[in-house]
Every structure is written in C-alpha cells, then in structure tokens.
Amino acid sequence: MILDSKIPQGPLEQKWAYYKKKAKLVNPANRKKLDVIVVGTGLAGSSIAASLGEMGYNVKAFCFQDSPRRAHSVAAQGGVNAAKNYKNDGDSVYRMFVDTLKGGDFRAREANVYRMAECSLNLIDQAVAQGVPFGREYGGYLNNRSFGGVQVSRTFYARGQTGQQLLLGAYQALMRQVGKGSVQLFSRHEMLDLVTIDGKARGIIVRNLDTGDIERHAAHTVILATGGYGKIYYLSTLAMGCNGSAIWRAHKKGALMASPSWIQVHPTSLPQSGDYQSKLTLMSESLRNDGRIWVPAKQDENRAPNDIPENERDYYLERRYPAFGNLAPRDISSRAAKERIDAGFGIGPLKNAVYLDFSKAIKEQGKDKIKEKYGNLFEMYLKITGYDAYKEPMMISPSAHFSMGGLWVDYELMTTVPGLFALGEANFADHGANRLGANSLLQASVDGYFIAPYTIANYLADEIHTGKISPDAPEFEQAENAVKNQIQDLMNIKGTKTVDYFHKTLGKLLYDYCGLARNEDGLKYAIQEIRKLKQEFYKDVRVSGQGNTMNAELEKAGRVADYFEIGELMCYDALTRNESCGAHFREEYQTPDGEAMRNDAEYQFISAWAWTGENGEPELVKEPLTFEEIQPTVRSYK
Amino acid sequence: MDLHLKIWRQKDKQSEGKLVNYDLKGLNSHMSFLEMLDTLNEKLIVEGDEPVEFDHDCREGICGQCGMMINGIAHGPLKNTTTCQLHLRSFKDGETILIEPFRAEAFPVKKDLKVDRSAFDRIISSGGFVSVNTGQAPDATAIPVTHQTAEEAFDSAACIGCGACVATCKNGSAALFTSAKISHMALLPQGKEERNKRVLDMVSQMDTELFGHCSNTEACEVECPQGISVLNIARMNFEYNRALFFNKKGG
Ligand SMILES: Cc1cc2nc3c(=O)[nH]c(=O)nc-3n(C[C@H](O)[C@H](O)[C@H](O)COP(=O)(O)OP(=O)(O)OC[C@H]3O[C@@H](n4cnc5c(N)ncnc54)[C@H](O)[C@@H]3O)c2cc1C
Ligand code: SF4
Ligand code: FES
Numbered sequence: 001m002i003l004d005s006k007i008p009q010g011p012l013e014q015k016w017a018y019y020k021k022k023a024k025l026v027n028p029a030n031r032k033k034l035d036v037i038v039v040g041t042g043l044a045g046s047s048i049a050a051s052l053g054e055m056g057y058n059v060k061a062f063c064f065q066d067s068p069r070r071a072h073s074v075a076a077q078g079g080v081n082a083a084k085n086y087k088n089d090g091d092s093v094y095r096m097f098v099d100t101l102k103g104g105d106f107r108a109r110e111a112n113v114y115r116m117a118e119c120s121l122n123l124i125d126q127a128v129a130q131g132v133p134f135g136r137e138y139g140g141y142l143n144n145r146s147f148g149g150v151q152v153s154r155t156f157y158a159r160g161q162t163g164q165q166l167l168l169g170a171y172q173a174l175m176r177q178v179g180k181g182s183v184q185l186f187s188r189h190e191m192l193d194l195v196t197i198d199g200k201a202r203g204i205i206v207r208n209l210d211t212g213d214i215e216r217h218a219a220h221t222v223i224l225a226t227g228g229y230g231k232i233y234y235l236s237t238l239a240m241g242c243n244g245s246a247i248w249r250a251h252k253k254g255a256l257m258a259s260p261s262w263i264q265v266h267p268t269s270l271p272q273s274g275d276y277q278s279k280l281t282l283m284s285e286s287l288r289n290d291g292r293i294w295v296p297a298k299q300d301e302n303r304a305p306n307d308i309p310e311n312e313r314d315y316y317l318e319r320r321y322p323a324f325g326n327l328a329p330r331d332i333s334s335r336a337a338k339e340r341i342d343a344g345f346g347i348g349p350l351k352n353a354v355y356l357d358f359s360k361a362i363k364e365q366g367k368d369k370i371k372e373k374y375g376n377l378f379e380m381y382l383k384i385t386g387y388d389a390y391k392e393p394m395m396i397s398p399s400a401h402f403s404m405g406g407l408w409v410d411y412e413l414m415t416t417v418p419g420l421f422a423l424g425e426a427n428f429a430d431h432g433a434n435r436l437g438a439n440s441l442l443q444a445s446v447d448g449y450f451i452a453p454y455t456i457a458n459y460l461a462d463e464i465h466t467g468k469i470s471p472d473a474p475e476f477e478q479a480e481n482a483v484k485n486q487i488q489d490l491m492n493i494k495g496t497k498t499v500d501y502f503h504k505t506l507g508k509l510l511y512d513y514c515g516l517a518r519n520e521d522g523l524k525y526a527i528q529e530i531r532k533l534k535q536e537f538y539k540d541v542r543v544s545g546q547g548n549t550m551n552a553e554l555e556k557a558g559r560v561a562d563y564f565e566i567g568e569l570m571c572y573d574a575l576t577r578n579e580s581c582g583a584h585f586r587e588e589y590q591t592p593d594g595e596a597m598r599n600d601a602e603y604q605f606i607s608a609w610a611w612t613g614e615n616g617e618p619e620l621v622k623e624p625l626t627f628e629e630i631q632p633t634v635r636s637y638k
Numbered sequence: 639m640d641l642h643l644k645i646w647r648q649k650d651k652q653s654e655g656k657l658v659n660y661d662l663k664g665l666n667s668h669m670s671f672l673e674m675l676d677t678l679n680e681k682l683i684v685e686g687d688e689p690v691e692f693d694h695d696c697r698e699g700i701c702g703q704c705g706m707m708i709n710g711i712a713h714g715p716l717k718n719t720t721t722c723q724l725h726l727r728s729f730k731d732g733e734t735i736l737i738e739p740f741r742a743e744a745f746p747v748k749k750d751l752k753v754d755r756s757a758f759d760r761i762i763s764s765g766g767f768v769s770v771n772t773g774q775a776p777d778a779t780a781i782p783v784t785h786q787t788a789e790e791a792f793d794s795a796a797c798i799g800c801g802a803c804v805a806t807c808k809n810g811s812a813a814l815f816t817s818a819k820i821s822h823m824a825l826l827p828q829g830k831e832e833r834n835k836r837v838l839d840m841v842s843q844m845d846t847e848l849f850g851h852c853s854n855t856e857a858c859e860v861e862c863p864q865g866i867s868v869l870n871i872a873r874m875n876f877e878y879n880r881a882l883f884f885n886k887k888g889g
Pocket of ligand 1: 041044062064065068071076080162190226237239245282425438439441442
C-alpha cells in the first residue's frame with residue numbers, strides 16, 4: 001500500500017490557501033441532505049460538530065460522558081499556543097512552525113505543522129469572540145506566558161484552567177446548534193464499531209450506556225474525535241474514561257494506525273503513592289516558569305527538603321541544559337528525572353519523585369504574585385497530598401500523558417478509510433515524536449474549527465447524489481451482531497479477576513518495557529506477556545451485572561480488551577524503530593552522555609500499521625518524510 | 639483505617655432504592671473517596687455482587703461529573719471540593735459514612751448514585767453562549783477587557799456544572815449554575831449584545847426543567863466546589879429585571 005498524504009503544491013506558506021481555493025464546496029441547499037456523525041465532544045469534536053451544524057449539515061454528536069462539557073479537554077491546565085507575537089519578542093508563524101517541528105524531533109509533516117501554526121492566529125480570535133476569559137494585562141490586552149521547549153511567550157491561558165474555558169466555549173457553540181436543531185446530541189453513548197459499505201465509512205454502532213441498547217446510526221461521513229489512549233498505562237494524567245476503542249475498532253475496519261508507541265510522558269505529575277491509586281494528577285507545566293527542579297546531591301537523602309542547603313542540591317536540568325533549564329521539553333525533562341530517580345536520588349516515601357521548588361520565586365516576586373499565577377494548582381496539590389507547596393517544594397514525577405500516535409490521516413485529516421476522518425488527539429498528525437506543551441488544545445481546536453470544515457466539505461461534495469444511507473443495510477446488521485456477540489462473550493466468561501486487575505497489570509508492563517525507555521529484549525518480552533495476559537483475560541475476567549443494562553464494568557471490559565491489542569502494537573512499533581527520537585528512547589541508541597540518538601538516514605518516516613487479523617502480525621507501511629523548508633538538525637537544548 | 643458505609647442502592651429509575659451497609663477495613667488515609675469506592679467495587683465484584691454505579695471521569699475536580707451526598711453534604715465535608723478531590727484523611731477511623739445520590743426533581747436517579755443532569759445542558763442550549771459563527775472573529779486583542787473584568791468573568795465562568803448547588807438547595811433551584819453563566823457572559827463585551835434575550839430564555843428554561851425557585855438561603859455557595867458566589871444570583875436578578883424593562887420598551 002502506498003500512502004498518499006495529499007500535500008498541496010506550492011510554497012509552504014501558500015499550501016493551505018491553495019487547498020482552500022481549490023476545495024470543492026457544497027451548496028447550502030444540499031447540505032441538509034448530508035448526514036454527518038461526530039464521535040467525541042472534546043475540543044476537536046465540539047468544534048467540528050458546531051461548525052458543520054452551523055453550516056447546515058445534519059449532525060449527530062456522540063460522547064460517553066453525561067454531558068459534552070465533560071470531555072477530557074476540560075482538564076487541560078496550562079494554556080494554548082498561538083503565534084500572535086503580542087509580546088513583540090520575535091514570534092511568528094514560521095518560528096512556531098520551526099519550534100514545533102524541532103520539538104517533535106522532525107517526525108511530522110512540514111505542511112501540517114505549518115498549517116497548525118498558521119491557524120493558531122484565528123483560534124485565539126474565535127475563542128475570545130465566544131467569551132473565553134483569557135488572562136489579560138492591566139491595560140486590557142491579552143497576556144501570555146512561556147511553555148517548555150520554546151524561547152518566546154506564545155501561550156495564552158485562562159488561569160490554570162485553559163482547557164476548561166476553551167472547551168466550555170466550544171461546548172456552548174455546540175449547544176447553540178443543539179438548541180437550533182442542527183445538531184442532535186447523544187451523550188452517554190459509546191461507539192463500539194465503525195460500519196463501512198463498499199469501503200467507505202457509512203455509520204457506527206453505539207451502545208446507549210443508560211439502557212444497554214445497541215443502536216445503528218448511518219451517515220455520509222464519520223468523524224472520530226475521540227481523544228488519546230494514554231490511559232492504556234492505567235496510571236496516567238488522563239481522565240478515567242479515556243480510551244482507544246473507537247480508533248481501534250476503526251483500525252480493524254481498515255484505518256491505518258500511525259506511530260502508536262509515541263506516548264508522551266509528562267515530567268510534572270504527582271508521584272504514585274500506593275497500589276489503590278487510580279490516576280496521577282498533572283501539575284501544569286507552566287509551573288516550571290517559576291519552579292526550579294532539583295534532587296538532593298547525595299543518594300538516599302533523608303533530610304526534609306528545606307533542611308538541605310543550597311550547595312547540596314542538584315538542579316540537574318539547569319546543569320545539563322543551561323539554555324532551557326527548567327523549561328526543557330517534556331521528553332528531555334522526564335528522562336532526566338527518571339535518570340536521577342533510577343540512580344538513587346529520588347525523593348518522597350517511595351523515592352520515585354523529584355522536587356519542584358518555588359522558594360526562590362516566592363522570595364523574588366512575593367507569595368501573592370505566585371498565588372495569582374498558580375493559586376488553584378497549589379490548592380489542588382494541598383488537597384491531594386496534604387502538603388503546602390508555599391512552604392516546601394512540591395514532589396513531582398513523570399507519568400503517561402499524551403498520545404502522539406493515532407489514526408493515520410492525510411493532509412485532509414482523512415484516514416485510509418474513505419469518508420472516515422480523525423481529528424484532535426485521535427489522529428497522529430502535527431506533533432511528531434514529541435508534543436510541545438500547549439500545542440494540543442491548539443491542534444484539537446484548529447482541526448475542528450478551521451481545517452476539517454473545508455476538507456470534509458470537499459469530501460461531501462461528491463456525496464450529494466448518494467442519497468440517504470440506510471441503517472438496514474446488511475453491513476450494519478453484521479456490525480451490530482459482532483458488537484452484541486462481543487458483549488455476550490465478555491459477560492459469559494464469569495472468571496475470578498476484575499477488569500481493573502488486567503488494566504493495572506497491562507499498564508505496569510507498558511511502563512516497564514514500553515515507557516520512558518525501551519530496548520529490544522524488553523519489547524519482545526512485553527509482547528509475549530501482553531499476549532499471555534490477553535489470553536488470561538478471556539478466560540478469567542469477571543464482568544458483573546448484565547449486558548443489557550447500565551453497566552460500568554462492561555464498558556471498562558470492552559476498553560481493556562482493545563488495550564491489549566493496542567499495547568501489543570505499541571511494542572511492535574517501538575521495536576521496529578531502531579533509533580531514539582522524541583518520546584521514543586531506545587536504550588541501544590544513545591550518546592555516551594545519555595542523549596537520544598536519532599537516525600534520519602534510516603528512520604525519517606511515519607510508521608503506519610495495518611491490521612492483518614486476530615493472530616496476524618501487524619503490517620508496516622512507511623510514509624517517508626521529506627523536509628524542504630528546514631533541514632533536520634540534532635535537537636540540542638544545551 | 640476502617641469505615642462503615644451506608645450506600646443508596648437503586649436498580650433503575652423506576653425501582654425503589656434503599657440504603658445498604660458495607661464495611662471496609664485496612665484503607666489508606668491517602669486514598670481519595672472515589673478510590674475507596676473503587677476498592678469497595680473490586681471487593682463486591684470478586685464476591686459476586688454488583689458494584690455501585692457512580693459518575694466520575696477526570697478525578698481532578700474539573701469535569702464536574704462526580705458528585706454525591708456524603709453524610710448529607712454535597713461532595714462531602716471539605717469546603718470547595720469535589721467528591722473526587724476528597725480524601726479519606728477527612729474522615730475518622732471507624733466512622734460511619736452515609737452516601738446518597740444528589741437529589742432534586744430535575745435530577746432523576748438513574749442507578750445507585752448516578753443522576754441525570756441533562757437539564758443543565760438544556761439550560762445552556764437555551765441561551766448560554768455568544769452567537770458567533772466559526773471563522774470570522776475579529777482580532778482578539780482589539781476588544782480590550784480590563785484585567786479586573788476578565789478575572790471577574792473567569793470567577794463566574796469557572797462553574798463545572800456538577801449540580802451540587804441544586805442538590806444542596808432545599809428548593810432544588812438551579813439559580814447558582816444559571817446565574818454563573820449569565821454573569822460570565824454579561825461581564826464581557828462579547829456577551830453584551832444578547833444579554834436581554836439570554837437571561838429571559840435561560841430563566842424560562844430553568845422553570846421548564848422543574849428546578850425550584852431561589853429563596854436566598856445561600857446554601858449553594860457553601861457547597862459549591864468552585865466557590866461560585868451568590869452575588870451571581872443577584873446579578874442574574876438584576877439582568878432579568880433589566881431585560882424585562884428593556885423588552886417592554888422593545889429594546
Ligand atoms: C491533565 C492534562 C492536562 C493537559 N494540559 C494541556 C495544556 O495545558 N495544553 C494543551 O495544549 N494540551 C493539554 N493537554 C492535552 C489536551 O488536553 C488533549 O490532547 C486535548 O484536549 C484532546 O482533545 P480532543 O478533542 O482530541 O479529545 P478529548 O477532549 O479527549 O475528547 C474525547 C471525546 O471523545 C469521546 N469518546 C471517546 N471514545 C468514545 C467512544 N468510543 N464513543 C463515544 N465517545 C467517545 C469522549 O466522550 C470525549 O467527548 C492536557 C492533557 C491532560 C491529560
Ligand atoms: S455553581 Fe458550583 S455547585 Fe453549582 S454546578 Fe456550578 S460548580 Fe457545581
Ligand atoms: S471526576 Fe471530574 S470533577 Fe470529580
């Protein structure tokens with residue numbers, strides 16, 4: 001198979017304008033005849049559903065939460081990037097493009113990245129027009145701050161709740177359309193399969209989570225905006241419900257899955273404190289603007305942090321990466337923390353954390369100023385840990401956070417299944433092997449507000465004469481039966497172990513062998529262990545309750561069943577990439593001083609994987625990456 | 639630590655519910671309240687019982703999906719905290735804890751501790767937005783908003799839609815939730831154009847959804863995890879009267 005990325009012709013700065021100029025349009029009178037399904041109501045899903053609803057298409061929007069406003073985007077804290085250059089510090093679309101491409105270790109497409117930077121300008125305008133209360137200077141103008149991996153201030157924020165406010169803006173736009181009747185909302189519905197007819201995406205099978213009913217929904221196009229699958233590690237910064245099922249089931253219906261092993265591990269989450277723990281809470285990266293990261297200079301230090309004098313502390317990021325210091329990119333900061341923890345310098349009861357210290361900033365700027373900037377994060381820290389971070393440093397630790405991998409999409413955000421689009425974190429595009437902070441809210445939003453409305457219209461223009469898609473087609477019946485059988489199979493196992501047991505075990509395997517660092521033996525071992533665990537799951541899982549009622553255990557079981565397969569593919573992907581890049585650190589490929597060693601000669605491509613059946617080996621399809629505008633350089637933050 | 643739990647179990651909307659006793663031993667006081675319920679559910683599943691259904695997702699105090707009455711208090715004893723951010727260190731060893739769903743006519747119980755809060759979505763869709771289409775917004779910084787105003791608007795916009803205010807109110811009123819959105823929009827220049835229509839529509843939707851009237855007991859503010867102030871309700875009333883006045887004049 002040859003992957004066509006459909007990059008428009010012309011110079012980089014004009015590609016998107018050229019595409020828009022050429023894209024086909026759908027006459028307003030014809031839009032009413034076209035049905036669209038949007039799965040997911042995070043930033044990507046709400047914004048595309050609202051946009052298409054507003055344009056006059058018939059839209060159905062689905063999410064598994066009780067309200068679209070609760071999608072995981074709500075939890076993003078730090079901010080959203082835009083190359084507005086309001087600070088006059090030399091920012092530009094081009095500079096943002098370079099930072100993003102470089103931050104992603106040159107494993108993303110130039111044209112996509114450039115377009116994201118270009119559209120960032122409009123996003124801030126759109127959000128402000130919706131009433132998003134971004135931080136303002138005293139003069140009334142928008143304020144911004146700096147995030148990891150860049151040297152300009154381009155991050156716009158609404159206190160420490162930027163994702164919440166952006167999502168509420170998109171949710172309100174969506175609810176406006178729901179009120180007008182242009183969007184039909186299906187909350188508490190989970191997509192369990194994609195239906196394809198003659199190779200095209202034509203609908204979905206969903207489970208009504210309140211009643212257990214299985215429903216068919218048909219449309220001319222299906223858009224997946226179902227977020228990331230980082231919760232596969234069980235302990236992660238993601239919401240409990242986040243999962244990879246929608247994209248995975250689409251994968252099994254023919255959509256290629258790209259770069260699954262690139263999962264970002266965030267350096268500043270709260271450390272694990274016990275086995276009962278269900279998630280790791282993120283402390284926003286913005287804290288690193290004022291917090292200094294250190295560990296004791298001596299191994300197995302037992303003194304309280306405030307009793308350790310300055311000259312017995314190791315500010316290892318400032319030491320190793322003087323140009324970026326505490327704002328070094330996430331992959332580098334996370335690995336540096338793991339290196340210190342593994343070397344025996346970790347702190348906290350489980351010796352699995354490092355300190356994030358605000359004492360200097362508090363001394364210089366005053367507690368009030370710090371409180372204004374990060375107050376809610378300090379309160380959150382106090383609630384969760386019981387410690388006051390104004391008085392002693394926070395304890396932080398790396399944890400799984402964001403999936404750069406996802407469904408392979410072309411420049412139009414269409415997957416390899418015609419008519420199936422993937423937006424936001426559900427696709428693989430734009431971030432390369434490592435996402436820069438505050439670029440994800442941006443990507444999810446611009447995908448939905450500014451990119452997909454054009455590209456989907458371009459696709460739908462050819463669908464005007466198709467006529468209504470019937471949910472009675474045999475393909476729907478087949479998919480529905482498969483879903484019902486799977487549910488019945490899970491209910492029938494009646495084993496002895498809970499779903500969470502399997503999820504936790506899988507998560508630990510992935511942390512150990514396909515986490516911050518990977519190596520060949522470990523990955524091969526993990527593949528075997530995941531297969532065994534999966535077999536055990538199908539013999540011994542216990543899903544209580546019934547299949548045809550509200551049943552949270554059943555929901556979890558379906559998601560974990562998919563996680564086994566995704567986890568296996570992650571390991572395959574990591575195994576075939578004999579280099580270190582971004583979030584993918586292969587221990588065999590590092591410099592003598594422990595830095596990642598990329599191999600552009602052999603691995604400058606996107607790995608896209610095809611499903612070959614239940615017991616088949618996944619098939620690798622390569623999309624070569626070419627760089628015309630900037631030549632890949634070694635990423636150095638020293 | 640050990641805890642005795644009395645939990646509301648209800649099969650579905652139609653069935654009658656009842657309180658059921660459960661004992662948990664050897665819990666870690668660093669556990670969150672929901673992790674304690676996870677522990678209970680693991681035990682129930684292994685013992686062949688049905689786990690307790692409860693709503694949750696982010697477990698960071700931001701999505702607004704969790705929420706239950708804990709010893710008669712929405713989200714439990716700790717002030718300005720969601721249930722997911724409540725930890726067992728707020729309870730005593732050996733304590734008996736009463737756990738019930740949020741109760742209000744407009745929030746029917748679905749199962750156990752899960753309730754239907756879709757009425758909130760319908761209130762928002764009746765007018766809780768700025769009517770701006772995609773793609774044509776003016777430059778963001780062209781409309782200055784003072785720091786003070788942006789912060790004030792944020793204070794109102796911070797509502798997470800959890801419904802604790804409704805569950806706490808003896809009248810089951812949604813005034814705090816609705817007024818927070820109305821204030822957020824009324825404070826900002828972008829929201830000003832539609833302020834009359836917005837407040838009239840949202841208040842009317844609130845009545846349609848069977849929420850009770852606000853009688854200014856202010857219990858809502860006390861239980862709100864986001865510390866949304868009752869001053870928002872005062873602003874909503876002002877906006878409402880203002881809208882009635884202008885509407886009479888056709889403005
Ligand atoms: C704690 C945290 C903090 C973050 N902070 C930042 C930040 O400061 N800046 C930044 O840029 N990024 C941040 N991110 C990343 C960013 O929040 C996400 O990448 C982004 O919000 C993803 O948006 P989305 O629309 O793609 O998906 P989501 O918001 O995750 O939405 C997914 C949607 O899909 C639905 N869904 C999923 N599966 C199904 C199914 N099978 N059936 C039906 N519905 C389904 C869900 O219900 C939901 O509506 C953060 C992430 C985390 C975890
Ligand atoms: S006003 Fe407070 S209590 Fe009410 S829904 Fe909003 S956050 Fe919850
Ligand atoms: S689970 Fe999201 S607020 Fe509690």
